[in-house]
Amino acid sequence: MKHLFKELYGTGIIFFYYVKWLIFIGLPILYYGLDYKQNMIMDILWVYCFALISKDFIMRVVLKKKYCDIDVKKK
Numbered sequence: 001m002k003h004l005f006k007e008l009y010g011t012g013i014i015f016f017y018y019v020k021w022l023i024f025i026g027l028p029i030l031y032y033g034l035d036y037k038q039n040m041i042m043d044i045l046w047v048y049c050f051a052l053i054s055k056d057f058i059m060r061v062v063l064k065k066k067y068c069d070i071d072v073k074k075k
Contacts, residue, residue, distance in 0.1 A: 016048075016049065016052055019049075020049040020052050020053060021049075021053070023042075023045055023046055023049045024046065024049045024050060024053060027042055027043075027045075027046045
C-alpha cells in the first residue's frame with residue numbers, strides 16, 4: 001500500500017510539473033474562446049495549477065532575492 005502511494009505521489013508531481021501551464025493558459029481559452037461548458041472539476045484543477053505556479057514564482061523570485069541580499073550583506 002505504501003508503494004502505491006509513493007507511485008501516485010510521483011505521478012502527480014510529474015503530471016503537474018508538465019501540465020500546469022497548459023491547464024492554466026488553455027482552460028480560459030477553451031471557456032471563452034471556444035465556448036466550452038463550465039466544469040467544476042476543471043475549475044478546481046485550474047485553481048490548483050494557479051497555486052502551483054504562484055508557489056514556483058515565490059520560491060524562485062522572491063525567496064531567491066531575499067537569500068541573495070543576505071549573502072551580499074555578509075561579505
